[in-house]
Amino acid sequence: MTNGTARLEINDHEWTWELNPHIGTIATAPGRTVQETVTTQGPWGGNMDVRDVAEGSTVFLNSFNEGGLLFVGDVHASQSDSEYTGIAVESIAEIVLRVEIVDEQVPGVFRVENDDSIIHVDSAKNAGSPEDAVNNCFIALMDELVEQHGLSQREAYVQMSVNPAVTVRVYQFVHPGFFTVGVTLEKAFLDSYR
Template identity: 40%
Template sequence: MQRIPRDLATRFAFDWRDEPLLRVQPGESFEIETFDASVGYFRTPADKAIPGKRPGFDRSPPLVNPIGGPVFVEGAEKGDTIVVHLEEITVDDYSWIAVGPKRGPLGESTRWPELSSDYTTRIFRHTPGPSGTTRDGTLHFNDKIRWPITPFVGTLGVCPDREVVTSLDGQGPWGGNLDARDMAVGNKIYLPVSHPGGLFYLGDVHASQGDTEFTGTAAETKSTVRLRLELLKGKRMPYLRIEKPDALIAVHADRPLEVAVETATFHLMDWLITEYGFTPTDAYCLVSTCPDFRINVYQMCKLAKLSYVAGAEVPKRYLVM
């Protein structure tokens, strides 16, 4: 099986000028070994998020959130769609979160001075599950609190049409740093292709995350991701989509949050109308009356130039028209 090793998964932009690290056939399984968002800097609680001590923070934007790629998909052309099938995510034996001055919405807090007066790094221990690996293991928040590891890919996408964007805050119809916890094993992610081969990148795996990634970091970790890329010829869509076994999710990134929510809902209506036989009136009324219609706020943190990421979701059982 082809693989991008971790020491090569250190690109920091979605750049069509990069030489592909892999060339794969549609449907071929391969692996990417990812760094955590800090490129391995955070190992113990003593490793603080002090910008002057962090490698790559002397650059603007800083060299953080590394991704592996590009991966060239044979036969992919502009106007096609790549479907990402995440087959397996195995995370490292620990993850981390870092907070402190000028980091996140409480980085200048006067109400809770400990959050803005000093840097704090927490290291979370991972223990294996029934499989003997961390794929179904446990994250230990502290000695009393723990939960199942729920890994997902925070940053993935193909190269956008014209621009080169960073892996730190690049977002768009083609993917990017979206931190959507539904980009997980068993779900399909649809990406519109703009360049020959698609030029796919992946990185920034989280062991777990709550809605919004409120502090700006979640349970950041290294990982090995096994995946395959399917090719849909001549199929184009307005924005990245996620399909779960039992639901459809249309995604959008924008500011303010209400624009992201509204536009994600428009994208979901378009999906229902163009592919499931809904009339515009049916789709419009469904998203307002269906008790199981949901808005997922995946990412709403104050970090760099990141937009807020929303996903409009409807269960598939309502798709029969």
């Protein structure tokens, strides 16, 4: 994806801002059920509009079919947090992906990792409510800190409230019913912990 600048003209006003290109929809086929790509969200991924599914990121998705049957689309050149009015700067794109099979279940909808951050993502459609989606992301991050990075349960729990390296981002808050959230941990914290 190529970065650049967006320009918007409304009435006699003009605004510009830096682009943040990303993939809005990324999913594997959800087992035997039929889902359409515009509104689906579940443990297989979906139309999540996560700005961090961008160049250089790794997305961990669950697979329910032989071969995964990966689908990507709905590329955005830019989008605000929440996509509140339901629009983004839609774009065509040529995307190069590399796929590997990892024998590990992903909590929530998916997990994103880039050079700087670890992000656990869930949605109200998957979790049942916005509150449950946020809670699931925090629990997934705490579990990862304990199971993969050697923190005690107490250490991981305390980090969720006191450490500014832990942030919450609302990627999608579009009515009716779309709420996507990610809880992020800056990897620099892991370096300081060792």
